[in-house]
Amino acid sequence: MTLVPWTRRPLVGIDFETTDLNVFTDRIVTGCVVRWGGGLPTEVRTWRSDLGGAEISATATAIHNITTEQARSQGDPAADVIADIASVISQYAKAGWPLVAMNAPFDLTMLESECTRYGVPSIWNATPVVLDPWVMDRYLDRYRKGKRTLVDLCHHYGVKLEGGAHNAEVDAKAACGVTWKIGNRYPRIGREDIGELHEMQARWARELRDEYLAWQEREFGACDEGPYDWPLIPAPQEAQA
Numbered sequence: 638m639t640l641v642p643w644t645r646r647p648l649v650g651i652d653f654e655t656t657d658l659n660v661f662t663d664r665i666v667t668g669c670v671v672r673w674g675g676g677l678p679t680e681v682r683t684w685r686s687d688l689g690g691a692e693i694s695a696t697a698t699a700i701h702n703i704t705t706e707q708a709r710s711q712g713d714p715a716a717d718v719i720a721d722i723a724s725v726i727s728q729y730a731k732a733g734w735p736l737v738a739m740n741a742p743f744d745l746t747m748l749e750s751e752c753t754r755y756g757v758p759s760i761w762n763a764t765p766v767v768l769d770p771w772v773m774d775r776y777l778d779r780y781r782k783g784k785r786t787l788v789d790l791c792h793h794y795g796v797k798l799e800g801g802a803h804n805a806e807v808d809a810k811a812a813c814g815v816t817w818k819i820g821n822r823y824p825r826i827g828r829e830d831i832g833e834l835h836e837m838q839a840r841w842a843r844e845l846r847d848e849y850l851a852w853q854e855r856e857f858g859a860c861d862e863g864p865y866d867w868p869l870i871p872a873p874q875e876a877q878a
Contacts (some may be wrong), residue, residue, distance in 0.1 A: 649671070653747055665747060687714055726748075727762065739815075
């Protein structure tokens with residue numbers, strides 16, 4: 638067991654704003670990695686990519702307010718951005734600090750796809766431990782009504798959003814705050830070894846996914862049969878080409 642509860646140690650929040658929602662073919666536009674809590678000064682790293690020739694969808698621009706033209710003119714080379722992000726995350730993971738990602742399969746699969754695209758070493762070589770406030774909240778308080786977006790979780794747990802949502806730095810910090818609040822609201826979880834908690838979340842995420850698919854089947858007579866796992870979605874063969 639961890640001698641010091643993870644709620645008293647640093648958390649490493651990550652968040653990406655992207656060109657759209659396909660984790661295998663879309664790209665990271667902006668990213669943030671923040672070391673948060675644990676009695677240490679907050680440490681923030683942010684990036685903006687030039688997209689490597691990709692384009693931002695109008696839907697995504699409406700969410701994060703970054704256009705393709707802005708990214709291309711203001712961003713750094715995409716391959717360099719991805720290499721730097723992966724290196725920073727890997728260093729934190731090797732230090733034994735858990736990664737916090739809201740809806741982890743989206744951000745972590747998006748990053749893994751980008752690493753594969755540019756030949757960057759995977760963060761999974763550093764065997765990170767992941768904490769996902771969406772999974773923990775959904776499982777531990779599953780019958781609570783209402784939405785479970787990051788904004789909703791901030792309101793529910795009393796975490797202040799330092800600016801508007803859909804900003805990578807704001808969202809990374811907020812995810813850490815919500816995760817810390819969950820760990821303190823549910824003491825058994827807050828005292829859990831982070832490696833064990835990682836495995837528990839993987840089981841919870843699959844259970845929640847199965848419940849969602851069963852609901853889809855009842856309501857619509859069909860369900861989403863796309864690949865899924867937590868914290869990393871396996872790439873379909875066509876996405877690996």
